[in-house]
Amino acid sequence: MGSMIREPFGAPFLMRKAYGEALVELGRARQDVVVLSADVSNSDFSFMFEAAFPERFFNVGIAEPALVDVAVGLANSGFVPIANTFAFLFATRAVEMVRTHLCFGGANVKLAGAYAGLSDSFDGPTHHSITDLAILRSLPGMTVVVPADPLAVRRLLPQVAAFPGPVFFRLCRNEAPQIFTEQYAPEIGKGIVLSEGGDVTVIACGVLVARSLLAAQELRALGVAARVVEMHTIKPLDAALVEKCARETRAVVTVEEHSVIGGLGGAVAECLAGACPTPLERVGVNDTFAESGPYPELLDKYGMSVGDIVAAVRRVLGRKAAQR
Amino acid sequence: MSEPHQTPDSSDIPIMRRVYPYGVRHTPEMIADLSRRAYEYRAQVLRMVYGRGSGHIGGAFSAAEILTALCFHHLRIDPANPLWEDRDRLVFSKGHGCAMLYTVLAHRGFFPVEELPSFRALNSRLQGHPEPGKTPGVEVAAGPLGHGVAIGAGMALGARLAESRRRIYVIVGDGELNAGLIWESLLVGSKFGLNHLKVIIDYNGVQQTGSTARVLPTEPIVAKLETFHWHVIEIHGHNMAEVLDALDRADEIHGRPVAIVARTTKGKGVSFMEDSPYWHGGIPTPQQFEAALAELEQGARQWAA
Numbered sequence: 001m002g003s004m005i006r007e008p009f010g011a012p013f014l015m016r017k018a019y020g021e022a023l024v025e026l027g028r029a030r031q032d033v034v035v036l037s038a039d040v041s042n043s044d045f046s047f048m049f050e051a052a053f054p055e056r057f058f059n060v061g062i063a064e065p066a067l068v069d070v071a072v073g074l075a076n077s078g079f080v081p082i083a084n085t086f087a088f089l090f091a092t093r094a095v096e097m098v099r100t101h102l103c104f105g106g107a108n109v110k111l112a113g114a115y116a117g118l119s120d121s122f123d124g125p126t127h128h129s130i131t132d133l134a135i136l137r138s139l140p141g142m143t144v145v146v147p148a149d150p151l152a153v154r155r156l157l158p159q160v161a162a163f164p165g166p167v168f169f170r171l172c173r174n175e176a177p178q179i180f181t182e183q184y185a186p187e188i189g190k191g192i193v194l195s196e197g198g199d200v201t202v203i204a205c206g207v208l209v210a211r212s213l214l215a216a217q218e219l220r221a222l223g224v225a226a227r228v229v230e231m232h233t234i235k236p237l238d239a240a241l242v243e244k245c246a247r248e249t250r251a252v253v254t255v256e257e258h259s260v261i262g263g264l265g266g267a268v269a270e271c272l273a274g275a276c277p278t279p280l281e282r283v284g285v286n287d288t289f290a291e292s293g294p295y296p297e298l299l300d301k302y303g304m305s306v307g308d309i310v311a312a313v314r315r316v317l318g319r320k321a322a323q324r
Numbered sequence: 325m326s327e328p329h330q331t332p333d334s335s336d337i338p339i340m341r342r343v344y345p346y347g348v349r350h351t352p353e354m355i356a357d358l359s360r361r362a363y364e365y366r367a368q369v370l371r372m373v374y375g376r377g378s379g380h381i382g383g384a385f386s387a388a389e390i391l392t393a394l395c396f397h398h399l400r401i402d403p404a405n406p407l408w409e410d411r412d413r414l415v416f417s418k419g420h421g422c423a424m425l426y427t428v429l430a431h432r433g434f435f436p437v438e439e440l441p442s443f444r445a446l447n448s449r450l451q452g453h454p455e456p457g458k459t460p461g462v463e464v465a466a467g468p469l470g471h472g473v474a475i476g477a478g479m480a481l482g483a484r485l486a487e488s489r490r491r492i493y494v495i496v497g498d499g500e501l502n503a504g505l506i507w508e509s510l511l512v513g514s515k516f517g518l519n520h521l522k523v524i525i526d527y528n529g530v531q532q533t534g535s536t537a538r539v540l541p542t543e544p545i546v547a548k549l550e551t552f553h554w555h556v557i558e559i560h561g562h563n564m565a566e567v568l569d570a571l572d573r574a575d576e577i578h579g580r581p582v583a584i585v586a587r588t589t590k591g592k593g594v595s596f597m598e599d600s601p602y603w604h605g606g607i608p609t610p611q612q613f614e615a616a617l618a619e620l621e622q623g624a625r626q627w628a629a
Contacts (some may be wrong), residue, residue: 034428034485058481063508066474070512076463078409078484083480096468102534105456105465165426 010178018150020045044114087113104168117257134262197225360627403433417472470503500529561586
């Protein structure tokens with residue numbers, strides 16, 4: 001592994017706290033940033049921005065369509081609004097507003113989707129968000145960014161704010177291991193090769209990047225050299241990097257905290273089918289609703305354990321071997 | 325009909341473009357001129373929709389006086405600089421009525437009047453429903469109904485944060501009041517005391533499949549809005565003097581958003597179109613086109629000097 005990865009991983013840190021701190025930092029750096037909330041600011045930690053900059057914080061109540069549309073009006077007025085609520089609500093209740101005014105109308109609004117994936121684990125399937133990447137990625141003009149650890153949140157949020165046009169910034173609720181060193185320098189739209197390997201490429205996003213790195217370690221012990229790519233930008237996908245890795249390793253596994261339909265795995269499948277057909281296995285939620293429970297065990301039960309990643313690599317290597 | 329009809333006679337365009345800057349007195353001549361032009365703009369809309377064989381006449385006609393009063397007098401806007409930071413904002417929420425919005429914007433100088441016949445044609449800037457960035461003067465997308473008040477509320481928050489004098493005008497149809505988002509937004513407007521925000525309800529009483537009273541009753545609308553802590557002004561929305569006065573009175577309200585309930589008639593100005601849900605999206609036959617045009621010309625003549 002390169003110097004970009006901490007060995008061993010740093011202590012777990014609360015992702016939403018990293019977001020709240022990054023938001024305050026952004027508010028200090030940019031006077032044109034305003035923050036909107038649908039009354040979950042103590043969940044997503046945007047309350048930290050409210051405490052620092054109360055005049056630039058607006059709680060519209062439990063009214064997600066209004067949340068997005070009020071942000072549209074502020075964007076029209078020259079501000080950079082960051083709207084905050086649970087990820088699934090942007091992708092379901094408020095998606096018409098997102099489509100019409102952000103994607104079609106071009107309103108420069110940023111969506112911070114809290115509690116994404118299974119991270120609101122105990123609240124259960126009504127609060128899990130396993131289709132948001134698929135839904136929002138399908139909208140023309142949308143950019144989708146998924147940070148993998150606390151440092152990634154801090155490094156990517158200012159880029160999200162500066163990026164022209166709408167961005168969905170997908171956030172985890174819970175503690176995540178600190179995997180990146182200060183060398184980590186993400187850039188929206190560009191995937192990052194975290195570890196080299198020639199047998200298979202594991203493309204991951206979000207907090208499952210850590211599990212993918214652990215899986216690569218296990219695989220190395222088994223004699224398999226897995227290349228790990230962090231794809232923090234789901235859209236626009238870094239197709240050049242995906243194709244390059246597919247050509248060089250001729251086997252690909254995607255790993256995401258999302259349905260295997262339409263998210264990172266879907267995006268990579270679309271890319272490979274068009275440019276470089278390659279055996280592909282997708283690790284994620286297998287087209288089902290999950291259940292309440294503790295977060296790590298929930299990820300394990302629904303197919304996103306380190307062992308599941310290793311198993312997917314072995315499957316894809318079998319398919320690769322069969323092609324020879 | 326695939327081919328557009330002839331561009332209207334442009335000889336009277338300079339007169340149709342006269343602006344009465346914000347702040348001037350509402351003289352009888354000004355009121356008569358704007359009233360007459362509202363009919364001429366209706367005739368233009370009729371030509372556009374008939375020419376393309378597509379569009380929405382009824383809800384465009386009901387908003388004629390409101391849009392004319394705003395764009396040719398009340399709004400502080402600059403067609404030469406459509407994105408001027410401190411412009412007043414016009415949010416046309418009832419997007420299906422955009423043929424009237426385009427007509428008024430073109431005559432106000434935002435783009436050439438000669439483009440109006442390209443309404444809804446391939447490669448036109450004049451889309452079936454408003455698209456910001458494509459049509460100068462169009463602030464936001466509209467079409468899916470119920471969005472305007474929330475967007476206007478965001479603009480009003482923006483005006484306050486920027487310490488700007490800009491005012492926000494939102495035109496919604498009464499059918500839009502069916503949407504839950506409208507009521508969320510009314511709550512937001514009163515919570516923040518958005519005195520920059522003025523919502524004009526083009527209350528024509530008819531939506532796509534019937535009267536609003538039958539589809540989803542919204543009355544008593546004035547009492548409802550007052551209960552939501554909005555300042556309400558109720559007017560006859562085809563009486564130009566009342567429209568102009570209501571816009572001035574709305575400016576005098578502080579600490580609260582204002583709703584102007586404009587009682588209007590869907591299809592106003594053409595007897596067989598008035599109050600009929602058919603003319604929400606109906607397309608005139610050639611005979612109906614001629615008859616409608618004659619009525620609108622008669623309507624304009626009643627205001628001629």
